[in-house]
Amino acid sequence: MLRKVSHLLFPTFTLLITVTQSFGAAISNWNPAHLNDSIIHRSKRMILDTLGVGLLGTTTPVFRTALQYSRRYGSLERSCIWGQPGLSLPPQYAAFVNGIAVHSMDFDDTWHPPTHPSGAVLPGLLALAETLPRRPSGLELLLAFNVGIEVQGQLMRFSREAHHIPKRFHPPAVVGVMGSAAAGAKLLNLSPAQCAEALAVAASYAGAPLANAATQTKPLHIGNATRRGMEACQLAQLGLEGNKAILDIQSGFGVFYTDYTPMELEPELHGPPFRWVLEDQDVAIKSFPAHLGMHWAADAAAEVRAKLLLGNPNLNAREITRVTLKVPSSRYINCPVPTTEHEARHSFQFISCSALLDGHVSVDSFDSHQMERKVLKELLLRTHMENPEDNVASFDKMYCEIKVETADGQNHIARCNTFYGHWRNPLSQEDLVGKFKANAAAVLPLEAVEAIVNIVDNLEKIPDCTALSSYLQMSSQMP
Numbered sequence: 001m002l003r004k005v006s007h008l009l010f011p012t013f014t015l016l017i018t019v020t021q022s023f024g025a026a027i028s029n030w031n032p033a034h035l036n037d038s039i040i041h042r043s044k045r046m047i048l049d050t051l052g053v054g055l056l057g058t059t060t061p062v063f064r065t066a067l068q069y070s071r072r073y074g075s076l077e078r079s080c081i082w083g084q085p086g087l088s089l090p091p092q093y094a095a096f097v098n099g100i101a102v103h104s105m106d107f108d109d110t111w112h113p114p115t116h117p118s119g120a121v122l123p124g125l126l127a128l129a130e131t132l133p134r135r136p137s138g139l140e141l142l143l144a145f146n147v148g149i150e151v152q153g154q155l156m157r158f159s160r161e162a163h164h165i166p167k168r169f170h171p172p173a174v175v176g177v178m179g180s181a182a183a184g185a186k187l188l189n190l191s192p193a194q195c196a197e198a199l200a201v202a203a204s205y206a207g208a209p210l211a212n213a214a215t216q217t218k219p220l221h222i223g224n225a226t227r228r229g230m231e232a233c234q235l236a237q238l239g240l241e242g243n244k245a246i247l248d249i250q251s252g253f254g255v256f257y258t259d260y261t262p263m264e265l266e267p268e269l270h271g272p273p274f275r276w277v278l279e280d281q282d283v284a285i286k287s288f289p290a291h292l293g294m295h296w297a298a299d300a301a302a303e304v305r306a307k308l309l310l311g312n313p314n315l316n317a318r319e320i321t322r323v324t325l326k327v328p329s330s331r332y333i334n335c336p337v338p339t340t341e342h343e344a345r346h347s348f349q350f351i352s353c354s355a356l357l358d359g360h361v362s363v364d365s366f367d368s369h370q371m372e373r374k375v376l377k378e379l380l381l382r383t384h385m386e387n388p389e390d391n392v393a394s395f396d397k398m399y400c401e402i403k404v405e406t407a408d409g410q411n412h413i414a415r416c417n418t419f420y421g422h423w424r425n426p427l428s429q430e431d432l433v434g435k436f437k438a439n440a441a442a443v444l445p446l447e448a449v450e451a452i453v454n455i456v457d458n459l460e461k462i463p464d465c466t467a468l469s470s471y472l473q474m475s476s477q478m479p
Contacts, residue, residue, distance in 0.1 A: 024196030052436035057101030058083035079127035085475035098123035099223035107289035120176025121148035124226035138462030148183025153277030159257035173208030180229020200242025202232035296400035301355035304414035
């Protein structure tokens with residue numbers, strides 16, 4: 001696929017360019033002038049949220065397992081491990097374990113078409129930044145982060161299949177590693193040709209089966225994406241070469257989609273000024289740690305619970321004879337009787353019943369004591385799922401409707417079309433900062449929590465982005 005391209009993002013001369021070359025040129029030539037207030041604001045929200053869920057994620061068993069493994073390796077270059085005072089690892093393993101922490105509870109942001117964009121980029125960028133002779137500024141970090149997000153957004157738009165809840169591959173393992181490579185290439189100031197090579201190398205690291213969703217292995221998809229992307233850009237910097245048309249051909253990046261239709265990244269169609277995908281498509285930021293689809297169910301269940309209690313404040317859960325959920329058809333988020341916290345995070349049934357019993361879903365909802373409640377298990381057995389044809393398996397179009405039938409013959413119905421935290425109904429800045437503080441305070445002292453909020457809020461003005469590192473692993477035992 002060849003096209004003549006000439007624009008401010010590219011050199012001033014006209015050249016024949018392939019899809020892969022167009023991405024390489026754009027990655028290399030994007031600069032801080034292409035950022036604007038809107039994109040900076042949205043990306044800083046994503047960065048703050050990612051740091052918070054990552055810090056909380058350092059308390060999980062999957063993080064501890066990955067950390068135990070990664071501590072076997074040494075290197076002259078070292079990068080900090082979030083929430084672990086004084087502990088550093090070779091940068092690729094720091095990216096790996098911090099990335100796992102971000103997704104360990106499925107608490108990180110989600111985009112449309114569906115992927116978890118921030119966790120695949122930020123941990124690798126921060127680990128890489130700590131190793132560079134000249135430490136990048138906050139503005140340089142913001143630019144590299146947005147380059148990584150943009151590449152993911154562009155690649156997902158090469159397939160209609162990608163717009164739906166996935167069936168075969170976990171998206172961050174596919175587009176996330178490409179975004180990580182692009183972000184790292186930007187931070188390293190690679191040439192257009194080197195940026196294209198970084199994408200080619202990253203493509204051979206891409207892909208993870210969806211079968212490992214709802215297991216402890218799923219968070220490794222984010223850890224691997226951010227780590228492998230950083231490795232890919234550094235290998236490209238050293239001269240490693242891959243297929244020059246990796247984004248152009250079906251046997252290249254097209255292997256991950258059944259309807260892959262690549263297009264050149266044509267900046268002349270966007271401006272000037274350049275318009276980022278993130279400007280048109282914001283992310284969803286979660287209020288509790290579970291698969292995004294669960295958030296429709298939680299809001300609908302909380303609403304129907306309020307209706308039940310309005311009519312009968314003393315209602316006993318055992319008086320509920322049947323719960324019917326109308327949700328999209330998606331096999332991997334249909335778990336009638338979850339036995340682990342990871343299954344519970346992917347269970348419409350569990351989330352709905354938890355919200356019916358408690359009025360909300362939170363981090364504590366996945367505690368073993370909460371999951372083992374007899375009343376919850378009984379209610380799960382009376383919960384049934386339907387998949388109406390009009391309920392599309394898309395985070396942009398789906399809904400959740402819940403009907404609760406009670407022993408006295410009453411029916412109560414609630415429907416959620418857009419939950420709080422969805423890109424159509426985003427968390428307020430106050431609630432987003434509140435979420436970060438609650439998560440970060442689980443492992444950091446208040447001084448560090450407040451400092452991180454301040455740094456991220458002023459990130460475009462910070463001369464050294466690695467100022468975050470000392471706060472990300474400050475000991476909570478310090479006076």
